[in-house]
Amino acid sequence: MIELKNVSFKVASDNDTLEIIDNIDLKIDDGKFTVITGPNGGGKSTIARLIMGIEKPTSGSIIFDGQDITDLSVTDRAKLGIGYAFQQPPRFKGLTVRKLLSLAHGSNLPVDECCAYLTNVGLCSKEYLNREVDASLSGGEVKRIEIASIMARDLKVAIFDEPEAGIDLWSFSMLIETFKNMAKKKDKSIVLISHQERIMKMADEIIVIADGRIRDRGEAGVIFPRLMNEFEENCDFRGKAGKANE
Amino acid sequence: MNKIDSHMLEAVADMHSIPAGAYNIRKNGEGVARNSTENIIIEPKKDKPGIDIIIKPGTKNESVHIPVIITETGIEELVYNDFFIGDDADVLIVAGCGIHNSGSKKSEHDGIHRFHIGKNAKIKSVEKHYGEGEGTGERVLNPVTEVEMDENSYCEMEMVQIKGVDSTQRETTASLKAGAKLVIFEKLMTHGNQSARSNMVVNLNGENSSAQIISRSVAKDTSEQVFYPRAVGNNLCRAHVQCDSIIMDNAKIRSIPEIAANNCDAQIVHEAAIGRINNDQLIKLQTFGLSKEEAEEVIIQGFLK
Numbered sequence: 001m002i003e004l005k006n007v008s009f010k011v012a013s014d015n016d017t018l019e020i021i022d023n024i025d026l027k028i029d030d031g032k033f034t035v036i037t038g039p040n041g042g043g044k045s046t047i048a049r050l051i052m053g054i055e056k057p058t059s060g061s062i063i064f065d066g067q068d069i070t071d072l073s074v075t076d077r078a079k080l081g082i083g084y085a086f087q088q089p090p091r092f093k094g095l096t097v098r099k100l101l102s103l104a105h106g107s108n109l110p111v112d113e114c115c116a117y118l119t120n121v122g123l124c125s126k127e128y129l130n131r132e133v134d135a136s137l138s139g140g141e142v143k144r145i146e147i148a149s150i151m152a153r154d155l156k157v158a159i160f161d162e163p164e165a166g167i168d169l170w171s172f173s174m175l176i177e178t179f180k181n182m183a184k185k186k187d188k189s190i191v192l193i194s195h196q197e198r199i200m201k202m203a204d205e206i207i208v209i210a211d212g213r214i215r216d217r218g219e220a221g222v223i224f225p226r227l228m229n230e231f232e233e234n235c236d237f238r239g240k241a242g243k244a245n246e
Numbered sequence: 247m248n249k250i251d252s253h254m255l256e257a258v259a260d261m262h263s264i265p266a267g268a269y270n271i272r273k274n275g276e277g278v279a280r281n282s283t284e285n286i287i288i289e290p291k292k293d294k295p296g297i298d299i300i301i302k303p304g305t306k307n308e309s310v311h312i313p314v315i316i317t318e319t320g321i322e323e324l325v326y327n328d329f330f331i332g333d334d335a336d337v338l339i340v341a342g343c344g345i346h347n348s349g350s351k352k353s354e355h356d357g358i359h360r361f362h363i364g365k366n367a368k369i370k371s372v373e374k375h376y377g378e379g380e381g382t383g384e385r386v387l388n389p390v391t392e393v394e395m396d397e398n399s400y401c402e403m404e405m406v407q408i409k410g411v412d413s414t415q416r417e418t419t420a421s422l423k424a425g426a427k428l429v430i431f432e433k434l435m436t437h438g439n440q441s442a443r444s445n446m447v448v449n450l451n452g453e454n455s456s457a458q459i460i461s462r463s464v465a466k467d468t469s470e471q472v473f474y475p476r477a478v479g480n481n482l483c484r485a486h487v488q489c490d491s492i493i494m495d496n497a498k499i500r501s502i503p504e505i506a507a508n509n510c511d512a513q514i515v516h517e518a519a520i521g522r523i524n525n526d527q528l529i530k531l532q533t534f535g536l537s538k539e540e541a542e543e544v545i546i547q548g549f550l551k
Contacts, residue, residue: 054529078535090526093462093490094548103544104534153534 002028002051002157002189007060009046020046022212023060028157031186035203035220036193037227043212044193045087048159052084053077065156081156085163089146091134097145098129104149117148120178122171139166147175159191164199176202200224250317250346257408258342258374259313269311270297272325274318286310286337296326303332303364311340314357319349319383324356333364333396339371343387345411347379354386361393361401368400377410384412393420395428397452402429407442409435416444424452432461433550436469436497446475450483450512457485464546465497476504479512487516492523492549
């Protein structure tokens with residue numbers, strides 16, 4: 001279980017400090033499929049980066065399976081079984097897809113296992129194994145390889161930051177299946193930052209983050225309709241379009 | 247052949263045993279093993295140190311290994327190796343030099359390689375440089391490479407300095423006739439207070455000749471590197487020069503790709519970049535459980551692969 005206790009994260013900006021995360025308390029239970037959603041700039045990715053250790057909280061603590069990991073490095077947290085798929089994964093000149101997946105796995109991955117991970121994210125595996133994860137791959141391809149690299153790891157908590165961004169419709173359906181299968185196994189906690197309806201509907205729990213705080217949280221069946229209503233109310237354009245049709 | 251010899255030969259020429267095909271092994275200033283084949287003849291030069299490598303026209307799928315190792319301190323040599331590659335041949339040439347200096351004197355190997363590549367011939371040449379040894383004596387390698395390419399020939403050169411070379415001054419020149427294609431991959435790593443300079447001039451003289459120069463380097467500690475590749479288009483031709491460097495610690499790098507056109511049908515492009523290892527790359531690998539140092543090593547190895 002991951003727990004954020006009174007976590008705040010502030011950054012200096014000009015003569016001011018910006019509160020990116022404002023005193024959040026949050027528990028993510030084992031084996032749950034949690035979706036974090038909310039407006040852009042609300043602090044979703046920062047929460048993921050705080051859990052992974054890429055950013056350190058200004059105050060508060062992060063507890064993982066009873067251990068205070070607030071001061072642990074990214075490497076140490078990775079070794080405890082926390083993984084994070086970047087929203088914009090970096091590219092590596094000279095590093096092949098197979099090598100990257102092997103590094104993620106922690107040892108050399110046999111070809112057939114590499115292929116299985118790639119197939120799961122909708123990539124025709126044989127073509128990709130020896131390709132370099134460099135600028136020759138499209139944004140969507142890099143993104144899918146990133147997701148495959150998380151699957152190649154043996155994790156307790158897997159965090160995916162907008163995995164659907166930049167991925168075409170066909171591959172997206174395949175990804176949904178993959179996430180469904182991961183969720184079914186219940187062997188790890190999955191945290192997905194997403195705005196996608198289909199992803200939100202799969203969740204055990206939805207957490208809505210806005211202005212650095214938890215604005216709402218609960219079962220997907222309860223939260224999702226509320227989010228939709230909120231959208232209807234706040235979206236002027238949609239209201240006018242409705243009237244125009246009357 | 248002792249343990250150090252075997253290790254050096256493996257490092258510079260991937261040789262695990264005596265290679266199949268033609269070879270010449272030079273150790274501490276003299277030839278210690280040589281083998282010619284029906285199609286590839288290796289002869290020592292009569293007037294100066296070095297060898298002639300004569301590859302008969304039409305020779306296919308054969309290889310030549312000509313590694314040089316220096317395991318004594320205080321050896322300084324200048325060696326001339328001439329390759330005469332016959333028309334239509336298709337061969338692999340593996341050169342390379344390793345210096346193991348455990349003494350206090352400088353050890354230096356200056357190799358002058360001249361490639362005369364015949365019409366329609368195709369070669370791949372790999373040359374690795376490596377230095378090691380616990381001594382304080384400098385390890386110096388100054389290679390000169392001259393390439394003459396006849397019509398429609400193809401030449402791929404991989405020039406690699408792995409590590410441990412205190413000082414290097416590399417001079418490479420090439421001239422290409424019609425339809426010839428040259429591809430150069432230069433990979434260099436310097437550390438400590440090493441220095442490296444690589445000058446290159448590629449003259450594209452023939453119609454439809456083309457060249458691609460890719461230079462990748464990593465400079466660590468207080469080492470210094472200078473790259474000066476030049477592509478000169480004298481005809482309808484294409485060339486691309488690319489220098490890409492990772493800079494670390496207190497190192498210094500100068501990268502000066504130069505392109506020149508003396509013909510309005512010449513198309514020549516260059517690009518150069520120097521920068522530190524991208525932080526996102528380091529973090530990504532750390533999220534796999536690698537330490538920062540391990541992550542750096544993986545990135546450098548990949549970059550120089």
